[in-house]
Amino acid sequence: MTPDRKIKFLLVDDLEANLLALEELIKRDGLEVLKARSGPEALELLLAHDVALAFLDVQMPGMSGFELAEIMRGTNRTRNVPIIFLTAGVVDQDRRIRGYETGAVDFLPKPIDPGNLLTKAATFFELARQREELRESETRLRIANEQLAHRNQALAEADRNKDQFLAVLAHELRNPLAPILMGLDMVDSVEGCPDQVTELARMMRRQMGQMVHLINDLLDVSRINTGKISLKREKVTLASVLDEAVEASRPLIDAQHHELVFVPVDESMVVDVDRHRLSQVISNLLSNAAKYTPAHGRVELCTEVPEEGWVKISVRDNGEGITADAQERIFKMFEQIDSSRQNGLGIGLTLVKNLVEMHGGSISVFSEGAGKGSEFSVSLPLLEGGEIKTAQQDEKLIVDAEKLHSARAMVVDDGKSIADMLAMFLQSEGVESKTAYDGKRAVSLAKEFKPHIVFMDLGMPEMDGYQAAREIRKDDSEVILIALSGWDRPEDRQRSAEAGFDGHAAKPVTPNTLREFLSMLEH
Structure with a gap:
């Protein structure tokens, strides 16, 4: 209960001396005593204040305590105020019944026993304090819920704005890429074109591919976070998926003059996956290995079956390695293995982790430290048998x-x-x-x-x-x-x-x- 908000008791007696004596007996910290010498005066106070307990003298001129209590029970604002009647006369059975019918919780005879009065006053004070604290807690909770609702609404709006921004960003970035990529493909297909020009066009196309890859990664992370991406699963051989990933990553690996060691995969290994997405995962890991390994390094892609029903796909390199603290945060959005290099957006591994987990798998990283290479391992469930779909080669289509x-x-x-x-x-x-x-x-x-x-x-x-x-x-x-x-x-x-x-x-x-x-x- 806030310090400035006090519990209020009402004392009603036609004698001022009685009011002062009662007030002196029940006063305590946190209590405000309201006094009235008649029924009408008491009603005015009841309408102006929230009263936790009313002590009513039964015998008063003009309006008795019983009559005041009946009016209180007939008014919405005061019908639940507990009443203790104070009486100097003998309370017979009929008067006691009438008092309880008007809402009395007790009768105290005059002269009043101070101990009895204090006990009852303390009890109702504590009940009122607890009710007040409960109301204040409910108010705080309601305000907190309203604030939370506003924040959630603001976050939802920010999320919608982010999605719209990413969509616009992708649109604006893709537009200038389209004619460049198309032109490079046309240059590459020109017969008799000098080898130097052809190689330059291919190099530029590889860089364009990296740009498109970054744009798609950015959008994919947003789609996963908002639940707007789904997997198109099919039963495929793991070997065919890894072949696609190697093919997609080889230009970057070759550009860095790395040795790629690709241990052949058992054709009997079958997985139920989204072929494109799993290939994207492995290609991303291979590309990372190529980027963070100095030229003329070594990149390995291999598989093993650590336990029945599971396959472990590992990408190892002898590159820059990863410190222990970096390993703990490497899968977080916008984290960089080496922030001083600012290589990429720092979203590739976040995307990889999300896609692996969507497949029911897990990913881990291990490195002995800086300069000692690194290993990323993806664990996925294997299938037995079933119809297998084969990959389609990306050869030039021929149209009539x-x-x-x-x-x-x-x-x-x-x-x-x-x-x-x-x-x-x-x-x-x-x-x-x-x-x-x-x-x-x-x-x-x-x-x-x-x-x-x-x-x-x-x-x-x-x-x-x-x-x-x-x-x-x-x-x-x-x-x-x-x-x-x-x-x-x-x-x-x-x-x-x-x-x-x-x-x-x-x-x-x-x-x-x-x-x-x-x-x-x-x-």
């Missing part, structure tokens, strides 16, 4: 040239360089192509050009890709509409499908992805 030479494509993007580069690629594939740099122009050009397939950006000013797609679809129900966008959340794909798009790909789009869409023209 005859079909493409008679095909017309339209590219729509408010990024002129993106649209122009994509159109150039389509022309190189034998597709007649035209560009539009906004939604309105796309709608009018579609009526003139009558394209068989339209590659359209979504986030354009004035008329966005969704609206433009609907307008184009009104005039041509057979046209194939493909959304190409930096927006690649599940809700973005759902929205594009609802707008009538036949496909959706995230920028920067690869040549093979474009060829897959072009193959739709063959049907």
